[in-house]
Amino acid sequence: MFFYLYDKVTQDKKLEGVLTQVEHRLIDLGINGRVEKMSVFKNMRELIEDAIKRDAHTVVAVGNDATFSKALSAVAPYPAVSLGFIPMTDGTVFGRLLGIPSGPAACDLLSKRLMVQADLGRIQKTFFITSAEISTHSSVSVQCDGLYSISALKPETPIRIDNIGPVLTQGIGRLARADDGLLEVVLTPPSGQGRFSRKVGEAPSVFPVMRAKITANESLSVSVDGEVVAKTPCEVEIIPKAVKLIVGKDRLLR
Amino acid sequence: MTVLSDLVVSGIDNHYYFYMFSRDEQASPANRQAETIIGPSIKVEGNFVGQGNIIVDGAVVGTLKTSEDIRVGEGASIEADVEGRNVHVAGKVKGNLKVNGKLELTGSSSISGDVDTEVLTMEAGAKFEGHLMVGKSTSKTDVVKEK
Numbered sequence A: 001m002f003f004y005l006y007d008k009v010t011q012d013k014k015l016e017g018v019l020t021q022v023e024h025r026l027i028d029l030g031i032n033g034r035v036e037k038m039s040v041f042k043n044m045r046e047l048i049e050d051a052i053k054r055d056a057h058t059v060v061a062v063g064n065d066a067t068f069s070k071a072l073s074a075v076a077p078y079p080a081v082s083l084g085f086i087p088m089t090d091g092t093v094f095g096r097l098l099g100i101p102s103g104p105a106a107c108d109l110l111s112k113r114l115m116v117q118a119d120l121g122r123i124q125k126t127f128f129i130t131s132a133e134i135s136t137h138s139s140v141s142v143q144c145d146g147l148y149s150i151s152a153l154k155p156e157t158p159i160r161i162d163n164i165g166p167v168l169t170q171g172i173g174r175l176a177r178a179d180d181g182l183l184e185v186v187l188t189p190p191s192g193q194g195r196f197s198r199k200v201g202e203a204p205s206v207f208p209v210m211r212a213k214i215t216a217n218e219s220l221s222v223s224v225d226g227e228v229v230a231k232t233p234c235e236v237e238i239i240p241k242a243v244k245l246i247v248g249k250d251r252l253l254r
Numbered sequence B: 001m002t003v004l005s006d007l008v009v010s011g012i013d014n015h016y017y018f019y020m021f022s023r024d025e026q027a028s029p030a031n032r033q034a035e036t037i038i039g040p041s042i043k044v045e046g047n048f049v050g051q052g053n054i055i056v057d058g059a060v061v062g063t064l065k066t067s068e069d070i071r072v073g074e075g076a077s078i079e080a081d082v083e084g085r086n087v088h089v090a091g092k093v094k095g096n097l098k099v100n101g102k103l104e105l106t107g108s109s110s111i112s113g114d115v116d117t118e119v120l121t122m123e124a125g126a127k128f129e130g131h132l133m134v135g136k137s138t139s140k141t142d143v144v145k146e147k
Helices: A013-029 A044-053 A065-075 A093-098 A105-112 B023-027
Strands: A002-006 A034-037 A058-063 A082-087 A115-123 A126-128 A131-134 A141-144 A148-152 A159-162 A183-187 A205-209 A211-215 A221-224 A227-231 A234-246 B007-012 B015-020 B036-038 B042-050 B054-056 B059-066 B070-072 B077-084 B087-089 B092-094 B097-105 B110-112 B115-122 B127-134 B141-146
Touching: A002 A013, A002 A044, A013 A105, A034 A044, A044 A058, A044 A065, A058 A065, A065 A082, A065 A093, A065 A126, A082 A093, A082 A105, A126 A234, A141 A205, A148 A183, A159 A211, A183 A234, B036 B042, B036 B059, B054 B059, B070 B077
Parallel strands: A002 A034, A002 A058, A058 A082, A082 A234, B036 B054, B042 B059, B054 B070, B059 B077, B070 B087, B077 B092, B077 B097, B087 B097, B092 B110, B097 B115, B110 B127, B115 B127
Antiparallel strands: A115 A126, A115 A234, A131 A159, A131 A221, A141 A148, A141 A211, A148 B042, A159 A183, A183 A205, A205 B036, A211 A234, A221 A227, B007 B015, B127 B141
């Protein structure tokens, strides 16, 4: 059974026509299913879990990048369930990554069910495909795979833990693989001032790991896609092939 | 054997750094193994065992080991036993080196420890203190101090 989760953005009057076209196309393709619309009183995770208990084999997030990101975290504990996406507007980052066009054209890709299995990072109960960022502080230390620790000699060095990279906060630049079974701990020391007032930057340091424990002298925030999900000390780990994603052939995700 | 030859400039996070890897390894994302980059202001302590190439421009204390290639930059400081396939050293290493392929020591390098390598190249100015074993031969060459 298909389960369609309509995010609040679908209730925008400007998108009414697009939504109607999407629903008609789903019926034409024979992949219409149960629909739930998000509201202030409804929790996305609970709706998805309820649908899965009622034998939904495919969850489809209908909305924007935030919709897909939250649905991903809710579907991840259920590896047998596939996750699809119908972007309601052009220009979504996940639409581009997954090779899925916006509107009714996305429905055709849903029916083809071309899938990839992607790794996910996990911090406590939150799963992420993009990146986790730790608020900068001079005392942050990262223990990697229980074997070695990393520390930055320059204060206020930003630390990220990438799965495919910070595509939502920093755009699609260099993409790491989503199926290599590894996270990347990335430290980018702050730029200094050069002799002629030009900013001189140090290259980022990159460490491929499977598990990273983050500690600091104070309790620091750890955020995913701009949302705080945990506080230090905390552990981040890779869950290999954690989720099945429905994709298009023009995807950037590998 | 991978030749550390071609320079490839890559941009990431608005900064640029250089990959000293062969074009074959750089071209295909499918074939590229995970690589580690330890920048100048980063310190690593413990038992580091990597699977891909390693570039060190910072400080490492403990053990540094990979089945692939290692490049030690001029400003790097390593107090660790090092093991790799091909190793290029331009900085300071205090510890034993085991190199399964080629060890290159530049004029700015400084090694204090025993070295076991198949092939060795050493530029004028390189500093070395320790025991040296080169090639499959069991003969050992003692080098106490060379400046």
